[in-house]
Amino acid sequence: MEDTIGWVGLGKMGLPMAQRLRASGQRMLVWARNPEQTLALRKQGAQVATDLMELAHRCGTVITILGDTRDVESVYQRLQPGMQPDTLFIDMTTAAPGVATTIQGMVEPRRAYFLDAPVTGGVPGAAQGTLTHFVGGDAQVLDRAKEVLAVLGQRAVHCGPAGSGYRMKLVNQTIIIGILLGLAEGMALARASQFDSTLINAALGSGTASGMLFNAYAERMMTGTGDVNFTLGLLRKDLRLAQAEADLQRQSSRFLNFAIMVLNQACDQFGPQAGVQMLGRM
Numbered sequence: 001m002e003d004t005i006g007w008v009g010l011g012k013m014g015l016p017m018a019q020r021l022r023a024s025g026q027r028m029l030v031w032a033r034n035p036e037q038t039l040a041l042r043k044q045g046a047q048v049a050t051d052l053m054e055l056a057h058r059c060g061t062v063i064t065i066l067g068d069t070r071d072v073e074s075v076y077q078r079l080q081p082g083m084q085p086d087t088l089f090i091d092m093t094t095a096a097p098g099v100a101t102t103i104q105g106m107v108e109p110r111r112a113y114f115l116d117a118p119v120t121g122g123v124p125g126a127a128q129g130t131l132t133h134f135v136g137g138d139a140q141v142l143d144r145a146k147e148v149l150a151v152l153g154q155r156a157v158h159c160g161p162a163g164s165g166y167r168m169k170l171v172n173q174t175i176i177i178g179i180l181l182g183l184a185e186g187m188a189l190a191r192a193s194q195f196d197s198t199l200i201n202a203a204l205g206s207g208t209a210s211g212m213l214f215n216a217y218a219e220r221m222m223t224g225t226g227d228v229n230f231t232l233g234l235l236r237k238d239l240r241l242a243q244a245e246a247d248l249q250r251q252s253s254r255f256l257n258f259a260i261m262v263l264n265q266a267c268d269q270f271g272p273q274a275g276v277q278m279l280g281r282m
Helices: 015-024 033-043 052-058 070-081 101-109 122-128 139-152 164-192 195-205 212-223 232-248 254-270 278-282
Strands: 005-006 027-031 061-065 088-091 113-116 131-136 153-160
Touching: 005 015, 005 052, 015 027, 015 033, 015 122, 015 139, 027 052, 052 070, 061 070, 061 139, 070 088, 070 101, 070 164, 088 101, 088 139, 101 113, 113 139, 113 164, 122 131, 131 139, 131 164, 139 153, 153 164, 164 212, 164 232, 164 254, 164 278, 195 212, 212 278, 232 254, 232 278, 254 278
Parallel strands: 005 027, 005 061, 061 088, 088 113, 131 153
Antiparallel strands: 113 131
């Protein structure tokens, strides 16, 4: 049991992460609401659990990366009956920090362990194993998880007690939306000035405006095309969580209020499944 990793969550981020683990030779037991989502991992030799209780019962480590806080709550409620002593549960979802307390209340009576470890680095980082994990929970428990996390990412930063990883991810998303909105307006101004992508890259690609998000999205925002790695709807979800956390901590959320208003408009105009590059086409 200790050698088997359970995996729940096979979306744009979760699938390439799970595939990296399986490619490393790790024994895996997976579960998905839609069994077709497990096909790629089955072809790599992973087994499929009949339900979440079985997955929790058979695995020494269980990793989840889901859509939102409600999904996390639902999945862990269904994992709970199968939880075994010493099993390590790691959630990599961008979720409300308070859910960490709920999950701790589930695992502790079973003498199991929990880390919240949301990630940043996008779909390319998931595929290449260059993600950063923001980790909340006991530092000694993190030591146990480091070998697995090293397959998935290049850094695992301990941020404090349970819930701190979730909180750090919301700080990250607050900063990211500031960059994305500035980039979107900059590219709109560039387009109105009849600058093309080649000139923009030559002028700005190595200067103070450059960086990971510039490299990833400047051209896509100019054209409104390209792969959809992160959707408007998911970004809006993250910002609403950040806004709620700011309100809980009695911190200013004026910028987040504005950013959510812009995301609402973008979702209305392009749909919540559109990529964040569409911010540059508003």
